[in-house]
Amino acid sequence: MRILNVCNFGKIPDTDNKLIYRSILYCTLNTHKIDMSRLLGGQIGLEDFIFVHVKGQPKEVEVTKSEDALGLTITDNGAGYAFIKRVKEGSIMDKVPLIAVGDHIEKIDGKNLIGTRHFEVAKMLKEIPKGSTFIIRVVEPLKSGFSYVAQSTGKKGSSSVGTGKKTLRMRANGPATVETEDNSSQIAVDKINGLLESFMGINDTDLAQSIWEIGKKQDNPHDFAVAMDNSDLGGFGFTDDFVFDLWGAITDAKSGRLESAVKDFNEQF
Structure with missing residues (x-):
């Protein structure tokens, strides 16, 4: 196990001159396990550990698409590597040997x-005709050993830092900032991400965050649809029905209904 003390990088491409990032598949927060619920995104808690997962054994499998859907949810690391985030239980890919989450x-x-x-990989898999056979080559993360980025050892700040109430948010353009966590926004982003998974078979917190940022400023579904079309997201070609579903999630979040639903679920569970 190697301990790397790394500073001044956010997304994986930013580490070009500091680490050989081309071998990095993705990073997880506070666990060395292949846990897709703990993937590093645009937010890092000030006391988080970052575990780096690198390329391991390549595997090649022949798959027959006997159903319309393969049962995969795909995401990527922002640096050109798409990977499997979820495999639906009982699906085609769930029955394929060697293929695994991560x-x-x-x-x-x-x-x-x-x-x-x-989303391009998901589209390619979706367009494979039903009944046809294809070969998929995957690379699993290295299982023997890992390296991680140690948490900061600098002087402690105010008592609020490290409580989980504040988050270090990194952006592609602009400086990193420390923000107080907004629970309702996170619930909205999670809901939108779930809709993206159902509609496109992808998981993308940054995309969900962008949709939320656009939607929370709009007052009605028409303005939201226009704003989406006029933004960088217009190229995704979302259907009118899907945009309406997104708007429903956004209005639920703005009104607090999503937060109430989550609270009720937790209490019942």
């Missing part, structure tokens, strides 16, 4: 997918 999808029928975004 595997990087490197090739489909010999086509190199390095540098391809997760």
Whole structure:
């Protein structure tokens, strides 16, 4: 196990001159396990540990698409590596040997997918005709050993730092900032991300956050649809029905209904 003390980097591409990031598949927070619920995103708690998962054994499997859906949820690391975040129980891919959560999808029928975004990979898999057979090549994360980024050892600040109430948010453009966590916003982003998974078979917290940032400023579904079309997200070609579903989640979050639903569920559970 190597301990790396790394500063001044946020997303994986930013580490170009500090680490050989091309071997990095993804990072998890506070666990060395392949836990897709603990993936490093745009937010890091000030006392978090970052565990780096690197390329391991490549695997190649022949798959017959006997159903319309393969049962995969795909995300990516922002640096050109799409990987499997979830495998639906009982699905085609759940029955395929060797394929596992956390595997990087490197090739489909010999086509190199390095540098391809997760939604492009999902679209390619979705467009494979039912009944046809294809070859998928994946790379599993290295299982023997890992390295991690140690938490800061600097002087302690105020008592609120490290309580989980504040988060270090990193952006592609602009400086990192420490923000107080907004629980309702996080619930909204999680809900939108769930809709993205159902509609596109992808998991993308940054995309969900962008949709929320657009939607929370709008007063009605028409303005929201126009704002989406006029933004960088217009290229996704979301259907009118899906945009309406997104608006429903946004209005529920703005009114507090989503937060109440989560609270009720936790109490019942």
